[in-house]
Amino acid sequence: MSIVTVGDMMSRDPVSVAPGCALPDAARLMNRMGIRSLLVKDQDTFVGIVTGTDLANQIIAAAEGDSPDAPRTVGDIMSSPMLTVEQGAPLRTASEEMVRHHVRHLVVTLHGNPVGIISARDLLDPEVDVPGAIPFWPNHLLKEVVAALLTIGVMMALVVLSPAPMLHEADPFSTPNHIKPEWYFLAAYQFLIFADIFRPLGEWAPKVLGVAIMGLVTVIMVLLPFLDRNPDRTPRKRPISMLFGISCTLAFIGFTLWGHFS
Amino acid sequence: MADHPTKDSRATYRGETAKAVFNLLSLLTGTVYGELDERLDFRTALSRALKKPVPEHVNFWFCFGGITFLIFLIQVVTGISLLLYYRPTVEQAFASVVHITNTVPFGWLVRGFHHWGANLIMITVMLHALRVFFHGAYKAPRDFNWVVGMALMFSLLIFGFSGYLLPWNELSYWATVVGAEIPSAVPFIGDQIVYLLKGGDVVGQLALTRFFAIHVVILPVCAMVLLLLHFLMIRRLGISGPL
Numbered sequence: 001m002s003i004v005t006v007g008d009m010m011s012r013d014p015v016s017v018a019p020g021c022a023l024p025d026a027a028r029l030m031n032r033m034g035i036r037s038l039l040v041k042d043q044d045t046f047v048g049i050v051t052g053t054d055l056a057n058q059i060i061a062a063a064e065g066d067s068p069d070a071p072r073t074v075g076d077i078m079s080s081p082m083l084t085v086e087q088g089a090p091l092r093t094a095s096e097e098m099v100r101h102h103v104r105h106l107v108v109t110l111h112g113n114p115v116g117i118i119s120a121r122d123l124l125d126p127e128v129d130v131p132g133a134i135p136f137w138p139n140h141l142l143k144e145v146v147a148a149l150l151t152i153g154v155m156m157a158l159v160v161l162s163p164a165p166m167l168h169e170a171d172p173f174s175t176p177n178h179i180k181p182e183w184y185f186l187a188a189y190q191f192l193i194f195a196d197i198f199r200p201l202g203e204w205a206p207k208v209l210g211v212a213i214m215g216l217v218t219v220i221m222v223l224l225p226f227l228d229r230n231p232d233r234t235p236r237k238r239p240i241s242m243l244f245g246i247s248c249t250l251a252f253i254g255f256t257l258w259g260h261f262s
Numbered sequence: 263m264a265d266h267p268t269k270d271s272r273a274t275y276r277g278e279t280a281k282a283v284f285n286l287l288s289l290l291t292g293t294v295y296g297e298l299d300e301r302l303d304f305r306t307a308l309s310r311a312l313k314k315p316v317p318e319h320v321n322f323w324f325c326f327g328g329i330t331f332l333i334f335l336i337q338v339v340t341g342i343s344l345l346l347y348y349r350p351t352v353e354q355a356f357a358s359v360v361h362i363t364n365t366v367p368f369g370w371l372v373r374g375f376h377h378w379g380a381n382l383i384m385i386t387v388m389l390h391a392l393r394v395f396f397h398g399a400y401k402a403p404r405d406f407n408w409v410v411g412m413a414l415m416f417s418l419l420i421f422g423f424s425g426y427l428l429p430w431n432e433l434s435y436w437a438t439v440v441g442a443e444i445p446s447a448v449p450f451i452g453d454q455i456v457y458l459l460k461g462g463d464v465v466g467q468l469a470l471t472r473f474f475a476i477h478v479v480i481l482p483v484c485a486m487v488l489l490l491l492h493f494l495m496i497r498r499l500g501i502s503g504p505l
């Protein structure tokens with residue numbers, strides 16, 4: 001189902017001329033307004049539509065036929081009755097109508113009254129006709145607002161139930177027993193402690209190798225798109241990067257918990 | 263056309279009222295804004311942005327980038343508020359935080375939001391990165407945006423590390439003493455990095471001043487540039503398609 005309507009993409013306030021309008025005048029008007037179609041209005045009623053194609057056909061006919069009663073006015077060559085589409089109809093309806101009738105302009109009506117013109121050119125925007133999509137405003141934004149309010153609600157609850165801690169002032173001369181970093185650094189911290197298993201290689205080894213391994217994993221993470229050149233995006237079709245990603249996630253969680261409980 | 267009442271004249275009437283209100287507003291704002299809009303055509307741009315279709319496959323997992331941004335904004339607002347009372351000196355930092363928490367009206371609330379925001383944003387940014395990873399949304403043409411995202415993640419981590427020292431309490435002080443030593447493992451320039459960070463051999467006033475500058479000026483500027491790049495690229499490339 002399409003969400004964008006004909007009314008969204010049409011050109012409003014169609015320009016109209018009287019049936020008696022001379023063809024060169026009509027062509028001049030089109031050029032001046034930068035449009036390729038004019039409505040034809042007799043007194044107060046719309047009676048037809050004339051397009052750039054009609055004018056071009058007329059020139060060809062005139063050159064070939066040279067008949068004495070050649071058309072001189074818009075009323076002689078207009079298409080009547082007009083092909084219409086309702087303003088509230090899905091945009092797709094407009095393209096289907098155009099294809100079915102081999103035309104490039106439709107008159108857009110509201111309760112049967114012309115309110116605009118939709119041309120094939122108005123259908124060119126590739127973004128507007130995504131099947132199954134919902135408009136950003138208001139449908140998607142409503143979800144975003146719900147998510148935002150939930151976030152603020154959760155924060156509010158945490159602030160009230162568990163206020164920001166108020167510890168003792170720093171004292172550079174007394175080291176507390178348990179120094180632990182914030183939880184998001186715990187995994188790295190615990191990994192550096194774990195790197196002590198490299199001590200048999202030398203005094204330098206734990207720190208240098210610990211930092212080097214973490215640095216390597218970080219570099220791989222940052223450059224992931226350039227290392228993983230497999231264009232497939234489905235998880236099942238990229239086992240190596242999945243293995244890497246899942247191991248990193250599990251290692252992060254594991255070392256964080258280990259750091260927390262040790 | 264609407265001059266003739268029809269069977270749904272109520273709907274028409276409502277439509278007419280809306281139109282009248284819209285016209286009145288256009289008249290009022292147009293006096294100031296109309297000339298500008300004629301040149302810049304914001305109205306079209308705005309309506310295109312508002313009508314932009316959001317594809318069906320965009321589900322719950324796609325909201326974490328936005329939530330991360332929301333918390334980032336909360337951090338900016340609460341952080342600026344804290345700046346009105348916080349004093350970045352070794353003698354006064356701790357006392358000013360106590361003052362904010364216990365005396366300043368709603369100081370506890372602002373500090374609480376900043377504290378929990380700092381923790382929650384780490385969770386949401388990780389969930390966001392995991393979503394991007396499992397969707398394979400980091401692949402070309404979004405590869406550079408992944409790198410920008412990683413830079414954002416590191417700036418958030420440094421935000422956390424630098425902000426932790428500012429209250430100058432026992433835990434933050436010693437965690438910084440230990441943490442600031444880690445770069446010394448970097449080959450060749452490790453010790454220089456540590457010295458640059460601490461401004462001396464010990465964590466003292468210079469370190470506090472530097473961490474303060476990093477936390478409230480240097481990182482915010484970097485992060486905002488990165489965020490701008492991140493969002494411009496998302497806007498240009500669109501959200502990744504369904505799997």
Ligand code: HEM
Pocket residue numbers: 323324325326327328330331334387390391393394397399400404407408409410411412414415418489492496500501502
């Ligand atoms: C301050 C931190 C960040 C903020 C505020 C942020 C915000 C956003 C937002 C709002 C989106 C739109 C889609 C969505 O929400 O899922 C997005 C998309 C994206 N982000 Fe982030 N992001 C941040 C960090 C990151 C990180 C750490 C990474 C990865 C390392 C990343 C990589 C991406 C990529 C590749 C996209 C495009 C995804 C797609 O088109 O499906 N971002 N980001």
